[in-house]
Amino acid sequence: MHNDLKFTAHAPVRRTALASAVGLLLVLSAQGAQAKALDAGFVIDKDNYESIKNDTFEDKTIASMVPEKLEWMIKNHNLTIKLAHSKKIEMDPKYVEATKSGAKDVKFNPADRTISGWKAGMPFPPETIKLDDPHAGDKVIWNLRAATYGATMDLRDIAWVFLDAKKGYERVQAFQSRRYYMEGRLDGGPVSVGDGDVSQKTYFVAHYPQDIRGLGTFSQRYNQADSKKPDDSYAYLKSVRRTRRLSGGAWMDPIGGTDQLYDDWDIWDAWPTKYVENKLIEKRWVLAIAHSPDMSVDTAQPWTDPQKRFPRINMAEPPFSNPAKDIGWEPREVYVVEGTPPPEHPYSKKVAYIEVDFPRPYLGYALDRKGEFWKMFIFQNRPDVGDDGYKAVMPVIGHIIDVKRGHATNWSSNMKSNPKGVKETDVSLNILEEVATGAGR
Amino acid sequence: MTSKGATKRKAASIAVLAALAGAAGGPAQGANGEGSSWAADDFSFNLSGYARGWVSVNLQNQPELDVIDKDSKGKLSMVRGSLLLDADAKTGPVKWKAIGRADREHKTSYLNDLERLRETNGTAVGGHSSSITDNYNNNELREFWAEMPFGDRVTVKVGKQQLVWGESDFFHAMDLVHGYDLSWRLFFEGENEEWRKPLTLISTKIRVPEANGMLAAYVRPGVDRCEDIGNTYDIRGGRWFFQPYRGFDLSAVTDKDCDHPDGDRDDVTGGVRWSGEAFGLSYSLAYLTSFSADPVANSAFKPYKKAPSGAVFDLIHPKIDVLGATVSGYSAALDAVLSAEMAYTKDQPFNVGTGAFLAPNVPGHVGIGLGGVKKKNTLTTMLRIDKDLDLQGLFGTSRPSFSSIQLFNTQVLGFDRDDDLVRLFAYGTALTEHNTILTAFTTLNYANDTINPGFAIGVDLSHGGGFAIPSLSLTLSDEWLARIEADIFWSGGKSNKTQFSNEPSQLFGYFDKASQLVFRLTRQF
Numbered sequence: 001m002h003n004d005l006k007f008t009a010h011a012p013v014r015r016t017a018l019a020s021a022v023g024l025l026l027v028l029s030a031q032g033a034q035a036k037a038l039d040a041g042f043v044i045d046k047d048n049y050e051s052i053k054n055d056t057f058e059d060k061t062i063a064s065m066v067p068e069k070l071e072w073m074i075k076n077h078n079l080t081i082k083l084a085h086s087k088k089i090e091m092d093p094k095y096v097e098a099t100k101s102g103a104k105d106v107k108f109n110p111a112d113r114t115i116s117g118w119k120a121g122m123p124f125p126p127e128t129i130k131l132d133d134p135h136a137g138d139k140v141i142w143n144l145r146a147a148t149y150g151a152t153m154d155l156r157d158i159a160w161v162f163l164d165a166k167k168g169y170e171r172v173q174a175f176q177s178r179r180y181y182m183e184g185r186l187d188g189g190p191v192s193v194g195d196g197d198v199s200q201k202t203y204f205v206a207h208y209p210q211d212i213r214g215l216g217t218f219s220q221r222y223n224q225a226d227s228k229k230p231d232d233s234y235a236y237l238k239s240v241r242r243t244r245r246l247s248g249g250a251w252m253d254p255i256g257g258t259d260q261l262y263d264d265w266d267i268w269d270a271w272p273t274k275y276v277e278n279k280l281i282e283k284r285w286v287l288a289i290a291h292s293p294d295m296s297v298d299t300a301q302p303w304t305d306p307q308k309r310f311p312r313i314n315m316a317e318p319p320f321s322n323p324a325k326d327i328g329w330e331p332r333e334v335y336v337v338e339g340t341p342p343p344e345h346p347y348s349k350k351v352a353y354i355e356v357d358f359p360r361p362y363l364g365y366a367l368d369r370k371g372e373f374w375k376m377f378i379f380q381n382r383p384d385v386g387d388d389g390y391k392a393v394m395p396v397i398g399h400i401i402d403v404k405r406g407h408a409t410n411w412s413s414n415m416k417s418n419p420k421g422v423k424e425t426d427v428s429l430n431i432l433e434e435v436a437t438g439a440g441r
Numbered sequence: 442m443t444s445k446g447a448t449k450r451k452a453a454s455i456a457v458l459a460a461l462a463g464a465a466g467g468p469a470q471g472a473n474g475e476g477s478s479w480a481a482d483d484f485s486f487n488l489s490g491y492a493r494g495w496v497s498v499n500l501q502n503q504p505e506l507d508v509i510d511k512d513s514k515g516k517l518s519m520v521r522g523s524l525l526l527d528a529d530a531k532t533g534p535v536k537w538k539a540i541g542r543a544d545r546e547h548k549t550s551y552l553n554d555l556e557r558l559r560e561t562n563g564t565a566v567g568g569h570s571s572s573i574t575d576n577y578n579n580n581e582l583r584e585f586w587a588e589m590p591f592g593d594r595v596t597v598k599v600g601k602q603q604l605v606w607g608e609s610d611f612f613h614a615m616d617l618v619h620g621y622d623l624s625w626r627l628f629f630e631g632e633n634e635e636w637r638k639p640l641t642l643i644s645t646k647i648r649v650p651e652a653n654g655m656l657a658a659y660v661r662p663g664v665d666r667c668e669d670i671g672n673t674y675d676i677r678g679g680r681w682f683f684q685p686y687r688g689f690d691l692s693a694v695t696d697k698d699c700d701h702p703d704g705d706r707d708d709v710t711g712g713v714r715w716s717g718e719a720f721g722l723s724y725s726l727a728y729l730t731s732f733s734a735d736p737v738a739n740s741a742f743k744p745y746k747k748a749p750s751g752a753v754f755d756l757i758h759p760k761i762d763v764l765g766a767t768v769s770g771y772s773a774a775l776d777a778v779l780s781a782e783m784a785y786t787k788d789q790p791f792n793v794g795t796g797a798f799l800a801p802n803v804p805g806h807v808g809i810g811l812g813g814v815k816k817k818n819t820l821t822t823m824l825r826i827d828k829d830l831d832l833q834g835l836f837g838t839s840r841p842s843f844s845s846i847q848l849f850n851t852q853v854l855g856f857d858r859d860d861d862l863v864r865l866f867a868y869g870t871a872l873t874e875h876n877t878i879l880t881a882f883t884t885l886n887y888a889n890d891t892i893n894p895g896f897a898i899g900v901d902l903s904h905g906g907g908f909a910i911p912s913l914s915l916t917l918s919d920e921w922l923a924r925i926e927a928d929i930f931w932s933g934g935k936s937n938k939t940q941f942s943n944e945p946s947q948l949f950g951y952f953d954k955a956s957q958l959v960f961r962l963t964r965q966f
Contacts (some may be wrong), residue, residue: 011542055860162889170891171919209919210527210965232774234723236887239632241605242616245723247829248771257890290721303919309652425593429718430648430655434588434596437538 011210039064044081049074053421057083058331067333067353073376077319077403080145081287081316084328089290089383090389091358094186098126099146113138113273114225120191121182122146126356129280129335137278137337143359144268145199148393150417151385152369153183154178157297158413159208160258165319165406169306173256174208176435178419180427183223187388193424198317201221207438208303214238216436217246218429223234227273229312234429236436243433252345258409259375260400261346267361267377267398268339268352281336286353287329288362289397292380296412310412312380312397321401321408323380332362349376357383368404376401386418483533490526491965494521500927500956504938505687508561510722511554517959520547521577521625538602540584542635546626547576549898553852555678558688562940567752568677569692576679584639597645604644605661605783606714606727608767611880612849614784614821615765618642618659618712620671620758624681631699631955635947638673640665654717663707667699668707671758672734683951685937686867695751698739702746703759704732704864708759722770732758737790738866740811754866757759777828788816791853791862795871798926798941802869804859808862809941817862818854825849836885844883851876865951869943870935876948877902882910891916905933906949922963929956 004007038057047073053063066074066081073079084427098121105117106124113135115123123146124139133139147153155177162170179202182193205211216236230248237244251262251270263270272278292312301308307315314322334353341347348371354361364377380397394415401408424432448729471671497519502512523544530537548556556573559565568575587599605702607615622754630636644659675681676691699706712729737751765784772779794812796802806812823850824856853862856874862873882897893914900907912926946953 052853130886170889171473171916205682207487207712210491213489213527230771232718232721239634240632241603241637244608244827245769245771245780247778247827249773249776250829250841255838257886259889264743328616340730409889423593425648425650428648428650430646430650434646437536 009427011108018374032378035061038083040083040085040328041082044074044083046075046078058086060285060331062287065285066286067283067336067363068288069373069376070286070363071349072373073322073378073401073403077322077376077401078317079322079378080325082289082325082327084291084330086330086332087291089357089393090391091393092186094188094390095121095148095358096193097121098184103128108135108139108142109406110135112226115142116225118142118145118184120146120186122359131280133280133282136280137339138272140270140280140335140337140354141268141275141278141339144266144354144361145271146359147181148358148360149179149181149415150390150392151187151189152178152180152418153420154416154419154422155204156414156416157299158411158415159297159310160255160260160411161306161313161315161362162258162409163313163315163319163321163410165321165408167319168283168320169315172208172303172306173206173212175204175206177202177204177429178422180422180424181256182424183386187386187390187418198222200218201424203427203432203435204240205432212238213434216432220429225271225273227271234432236432239438243429244356252341258329258400258411259402259407259413260398260409262340263345263350264364264366264375264377264398265401266395267364267379268337268354269351272339275339275341277340279338279340281338281351283333283335283356285331286334286357288332288353289323289327289329289378289380290332290355290360290362290382290393291330292327292382292396294382295336296380297414299414306372310410312412313399313410319406319408320400321410323378323397323399327380333357334362352377358393360395374404376403382418384415387420388420389416392417442544442876443598450905458695459594478776484531485531487805488526488528489839490524491963493523493961495521495526495959495961497957497959500929500958501954503684504686505558505685505689505956506554507566509554510559512955515555516551517549517730518551519625520549521545534590535671536582538586538588539582541582542579543581544579546574546625548572550579551682553764555680555688558770559678559693560692561908562689564678564693567693568690570677570918571688573677573679575911576677578674578716594648597643599643601639602643602644603639604642604643605637606657606725606729607663607784608769608780608825609782609823610825610845611620612878614782614823614849615727615729615763615767617734617761617763617927618661618729620622620669620673620732620734622673622677624673628683628690635805636759638669640669641894645959647803649717652717653719654715656713656715656729658713660709661709663705663709665706667697667706668932670704671732671736671756674688676756678790681955683865683867684953684955685940685945689940691867695738695754696749696755696871697736698747698749698751698755698757701739701755701757701759706732707762712763722768725766726767728763730760730762733790734758735865737792737814738805738810740792740813742807742811743793743813745814757790757814759788759790759814759816761789775826777826779828780823780825782821782823784821786819786821787855790814790816791817791860791872793861793863794865794869796869797943797944798869798896800943800945806861809869812861815862817856817860820852820854822850822852830883831866832883832885838885838887839889840886842883842885844881846881847879849878849880864947867941868937868946869941870946873903875903878948900932902946904935904949906931908949908952920964920966922965924951924959924961924963926959926961927957928959930954 150229159174182198203218206215220232233246333356339350347366349367366375368374398411476685499513525542525735528539535643545594586602593698678688678690714727716725738754740754767782769780792810796808798808827845851953862872880899884895895912897910909929915923930952932953933948935945936953937944937946
C-alpha cells in the first residue's frame, strides 16, 4: 500500500521526467542531425525555411534573424534570401567625430519629444540609447535626422517601377533628384547653411516617359523639431509651363501613383514628433541588404528591357517585386522601432528595423487602420564614397510591397553622396523650371 | 498669308521635323542604349515625343446646318493625328531645345457639310483656306531655343520659346506673353503648352537668393510671324467657330492686320517680373507690354487709325500694358493652398456698336461691333483654393484627390453703358462691367494612377451658361495613354441662332450646341 501509494505519488513525476528526457534527446538528436552552420551563398526560400530555420549563420540561428513579417514574405511572397557574410561598415571619420563631440550638447525634451543643441553626426550615439528609456524610440528616429547620405544627396537615375504580383512589370517613371541638407553638413564647408530655418531641400524632375518628362517638384523642410510648420512644396507643371504651390500637408499621402507614402521615403521620413508615439521594441539581429551591388540602374540598357535596366529587382519570377536572387543578405544588428502615426495617417503602425551603429533603416512594415499587415519595406543599401571622399551609406533600392493588393512600387537609384560642385542655390525653387526644362539630364 | 514666304516656312518646318525624325532613328540610338539618348561628360542628347490621335463626335445638332438640311448629332467632328518630336541637348554649359509638331486631319462628312455652308453664306471664295481642313493641318517648329548661364545667377534663353507668367487655370490674367491657338482644340485640352503660340524671345532669369527671389525679364524683338500674334480662333467656319457662324468663312471678308499702328508685330515688346518667397507665401509682381490676346475688328465702316484691307474688317491686336501680381500660400488650418492673381490692363481694346448689323442700338453707330474701337482699362482678379480632398473612403480612390475651385472676374474700369461696347465683334451683345466665371475640378486616382476619372465644371455667374467635362484618363503602359471626355456646354438661354443679329449671346452662347464626346489615344516614345 505504502509502496503503492509511493508509486502512485511519484508516477507523474517519473513520467514527466521520462518524457522530458525523451524530448531532450529528440531535440538534441534533431539538432545534432539537422542544425548546422550554413555557408555564405546558401539561399533561403519557402521550401527550405522550416528545415533550416534553426541552422546558424555567423553563430546566430536563421530564425533569430528573420522577423515575423520577413518570414511571412519568404513563405507567402516567394522571397529568397541569399546569405552573405556581414562586413563592417565604417562611417566617415567626420561623422564619427561629430557624433562623439556633439552628443553631449544634445538635449531631449520629454515634454514635447523635441531635441535641441544638435549640430551634426548622430544626436544619440548607440551607447546612450537604453532599452528601458521610454523615449528611446524617439531618439532612434531622431538619429535619422543625421542622415548617413552626406551633405548632398544625388538620387541619380532614380526610377519607380510599378509591378503587379500576377502580371509583373507595368510601367516606370524616371527622375533626376537632389537633396541638399542645410544642417549637419560634413563636407568640409560650414556645418550649417543659411539662417538655420531650413533643414533640407529636395527637387525631383521627371525625364521618362514623355508625358511626365519635364515635370518637377521642389520641397523644403523646415528646421522645427515639433514638426508644426509644414513643408513648402511646389510643382513645375510642364504641360502648362508654370510652377504651382502644393499642399504642405502631404507627408502622409502617396508619392504620385506609387505604393509609397512620402513618409515611407527611406522607410521612415517623418520626424518623430509627427508620430504620436515611437517605441523601441528591442535590439536584435536581422538579415538585411547592406551591400547591394554597385550599379542599381543600368542606364545602358533600354527602357524596353526593364529587367536589365533594373537588375537588382527580381522581375523574372512572381510576384516580381522581390530583391534579385543574387543579392546578398547579411546579419545586421538593428533597433526595432514601432511608430504610432496620428489617427488621420493611413497606417495604424509602422515598424522599422534600423542599424544600431548608424541610422540606416533596412526593413520595415506597416499595418492598416484595421491592424492588418499592409505593406512590407525591404531596402537595399550600400556604402558609397562621395566625390569629395566622404564615406556615406546610401539606400539604393526600395521595395515597397503592398501585400494586401498584390502590387509593388520598387525604386532604384545609382545614389551618390556629395556630388561635386553642387551649391545650395542649385537646389532651389528658382532653379526648378530650368532643371525641369532640361529634364535633369 | 498664303504667300511664298509661308510656303518656305512650311518647307523649313518639314525639314526640321524630318531632321528630328532622322535623329530619332539614327546615331542617337547608339551610345548608351537608352533608345534615343546620348550622354557623355559634356554632351547629352535626348529625343522623345508622341504620335497622338483624336476622334470626336458631336452630341448635338447645330442650327447652321439646317440651311443644307443636314444634321450634326452623332457625326464625327474631328479625326486628327499629331506627331510631336521633342529634342533636348546639352553642349557644355549650353542647353538646346527643339520641338516640332505635324498635325493632319481627315475631312469628315460633318466638316464637309460645314465647308458646303460657305456656298450658302457667300464665303465660298476669297477665304484664306480652300479646304476646311487647312484650318487644322499644320507643320510647325514650335520651339527652338538655347539657354546658357552667365555666372551663378544669370541664365539667358534665346529663341522660339514659351514663357508663362501667372497663376490662373482655364483663363488668362497675367499669362499674356503669348496668344493661343484655339482653332483646333477641344475646349479643355489640358496641356496648354500644346496650344500656346510660341514666340521668338530673349529671356533672362536673375536669381537673387539674398532676397529669396528671382528677377525675370524678356524682350520680344519683333521677328514673329503675323499668325504668331494674339489668339487664333476657328474663324474660317470650322467646328469651333462660334454659333451661329459655323460654316461662315470669315477670312473671305476679313484680313488679319499685324502692321496696324496700334498693333505692329515688328514692334519690340517685353516685360519684367519679380517672383519670390516671403512670410511663407509665394508672390510675384510683373509688368509687361504685349498684344491684346483677343482681336478686335477694325471696321471698314468706321476705320480705327488705318483703313482695313479686308472687305468688312481687319482683325487687329492692339498693344496693351499689364501690371499684375500673384500670391499663393499653404494654409495648415484649411490644409489647402490659397492663390490670388490680379492684373490691371491698360488700354484693353473693345469694339463699339451693340445691336444688329443693320439695326444698331445707338443711332449712328454700326451694330455687331463694327462701329469702331474704344480702349478701356480692366482689372482681372482670380481667387482659388486647391485642396487634396480625402475621397478614399467615399470613392475608394488610392490617394487624395487634387481638387480646385477658382473664381475669375474681369471688370471694365470706368464702365459706361453709353460707350456702347460689345463683348465680341460679330455679335451685338453689350459688354457688361463684370464677367465672372466660377470653375472647379477634381481628379480621382485608382490603381496607381492608371485609371483617373476627372470632372471639371465652369459656370458664368454673370450671364448664365457653363460647361461640364467628365473625363477618364488611362495610363495603359509606358507607351500608351488614352483619354475619353465629354465636353458639355449650356448657354443659359443666351445664344444666337441668327448671324449679324441682336440676339443675346454671351460667352457660353458661343459654344452652344458644340458639345462633344472625345477620344484621345497617345503612343509616346
